[in-house]
Amino acid sequence: MKTDKNLYLGIDIGGSSVKYGWGNPSDGLLYFDKVHLNGTSLESLTITVNKIMGIVNKEIGLQNIIAIGVGTPGTINLKTGKLEGVNPNLQEWVNIDPKIIFPAELRDKIKFENDANLMALAEASCLPEVHNLIGITIGSGIGCGWVIDGQIYHGAHGYAMELGHNIVEVNGIKCNCGKRGCLEAYASVNGLLNRVNSNKEFMQLENMQDILNYSRQNLLIKGYLKESIQYLSLAISNLLINLDSGALIIGGGVIENPEFPYIKLERAIVKGFPHIQRDKIIVRKAIYGNWAGVMGALLISSRD
Ligand SMILES: [Zn+2]
Numbered sequence: 001m002k003t004d005k006n007l008y009l010g011i012d013i014g015g016s017s018v019k020y021g022w023g024n025p026s027d028g029l030l031y032f033d034k035v036h037l038n039g040t041s042l043e044s045l046t047i048t049v050n051k052i053m054g055i056v057n058k059e060i061g062l063q064n065i066i067a068i069g070v071g072t073p074g075t076i077n078l079k080t081g082k083l084e085g086v087n088p089n090l091q092e093w094v095n096i097d098p099k100i101i102f103p104a105e106l107r108d109k110i111k112f113e114n115d116a117n118l119m120a121l122a123e124a125s126c127l128p129e130v131h132n133l134i135g136i137t138i139g140s141g142i143g144c145g146w147v148i149d150g151q152i153y154h155g156a157h158g159y160a161m162e163l164g165h166n167i168v169e170v171n172g173i174k175c176n177c178g179k180r181g182c183l184e185a186y187a188s189v190n191g192l193l194n195r196v197n198s199n200k201e202f203m204q205l206e207n208m209q210d211i212l213n214y215s216r217q218n219l220l221i222k223g224y225l226k227e228s229i230q231y232l233s234l235a236i237s238n239l240l241i242n243l244d245s246g247a248l249i250i251g252g253g254v255i256e257n258p259e260f261p262y263i264k265l266e267r268a269i270v271k272g273f274p275h276i277q278r279d280k281i282i283v284r285k286a287i288y289g290n291w292a293g294v295m296g297a298l299l300i301s302s303r304d
Pocket of ligand 1: 165
């Protein structure tokens with residue numbers, strides 16, 4: 001494929017695959033694909049990214065890419081550019097400069113951003129009339145981004161909007177971050193799996209589909225799923241009470257699973273808003289789905 005359009009590259013790094021695509025803000029994504037990660041080491045990330053660069057070079061020529069945006073789980077220190085915190089799905093993907101997995105000659109073209117922030121940015125581009133939008137992703141972890149007038153809100157240090165680490169249960173289950181009772185420990189896929197699999201009498205479940213399947217026949221698993229929705233709605237309603245955003249967009253692997261009772265979650269969230277707010281906030285599923293991170297990455301790469 002050869003093109004005379006201005007082209008930007010968007011990349012979304014996840015725990016099991018790296019998604020990528022190219023395009024530009026006016027035409028959107030012109031190409032999208034993903035490459036599965038063969039392991040979660042830095043080496044396998046580097047191999048995968050180099051493989052993608054090879055594909056891009058063959059299809060459109062790397063020299064034709066104006067800039068590259070990259071979405072990643074985890075927190076990026078705004079001063080040092082390094083990844084911080086914990087990254088349960090990619091354990092070596094912390095306390096490093098994330099650009100090291102890219103070929104040296106491309107590093108000046110690259111901008112990194114948290115993946116949930118990029119999801120919120122992509123969804124905000126679909127709602128130009130809404131000036132203040134919250135995006136939430138529910139998957140292996142819980143991510144959250146806030147876009148105000150087209151700009152991602154980072155807070156004073158880059159750590160803003162860590163919804164997954166809001167405490168929903170005093171002295172609750174231990175979270176990956178070291179605290180107890182975080183939302184992520186109850187309502188992310190990893191949190192749910194940890195809860196179920198810590199009961200040794202169960203067979204060990206592996207993914208959200210297992211949880212949804214077994215929740216139909218096992219009261220304990222059904223209870224965990226119900227609690228996850230209660231905690232999610234509590235934390236999300238409280239967030240919206242504080243921020244009074246124009247729109248709340250919910251996405252991620254859990255939400256995209258057609259068997260997840262999304263409507264129960266949406267109703268519980270709206271019920272948690274004060275009456276005066278209920279019919280004013282747009283609440284809906286994410287439009288971009290699987291593509292959101294790549295689209296958001298493409299959008300930030302095109303900005304100065
Ligand atoms: Zn936590």
